[in-house]
Amino acid sequence: MPLKIATWNVNSARARTAHLTRWLTEFAPDIALLQELKCQDGEFPRLEVEALGYAVETHGQKTYNGVAILAKGRKIDIVRRGLPGDDSDEQARYIEANIEGLRVASIYLPNGNPCPGPKFDYKLAWMARLQAHARTLLALEKPVVLGGDYNVCPTDLDLWDVKAMAGDALISPEAREAWRALVNQGWTDALRHRHPAARLYSYWDYFRDRFTHDHGLRIDHLLLSPEAADRLGEAGVDRNPRTQEKPSDHTPAWIELRD
């Protein structure tokens, strides 16, 4: 059986507990990378998730950010909480672990709006740190999956309307350049690799009924090291959680890794 790995920005773990447990039951990923928990470690719905057979590791924060790794029937060996490169950065946006010979990270890259401004500077600085750390992960020469909400639309194929997003940090030339520099280290953008020309979105704004019109963005990504890309099977987006009542504005992106 291939390994199913998914990434999902849940937009509050507590507000989305029922959505999360339903998705874990129905989609049944082997590994789930979550973002925007918006809660501290002790407030995560751990018991509900563990009851479904998942191991749980969180890197939480009050009100904002927060990331987690879940693994069904597998032990999670935490490598680090927090992205290296700036000890003064207190935002909980990165968690990395080993799971049975696989290295995985759950990433919540800064949004960066308004652009320009200090938040945009923080985004670019964070991306530079991610680049530096990703190089060390490639050097491991083992299967690595970097999944998360990257808050970057890599190309104009990755959003419904370029004009509607003009001036936005998610499509800024600087963010896209940093994205390319990261990918060009040798990572495979799994969904784009599997679907070279498809408009595959993972996020739809709550405003203006964007989901109904499929006016979305592809900003949730799974980057694979060469050793992981060798094993890539199917890849896609599970739109189902976005169709439910009071959904997250994001929906899961997923891949299969062959044995």
Place this chain on the structure above:
DNA sequence: ATGACATTTGCAAAATGA
């Protein structure tokens, strides 16, 4: 340039998101 919606904090309205 702003607002449309949603969440958290804290109990009103501001901050944040993308």
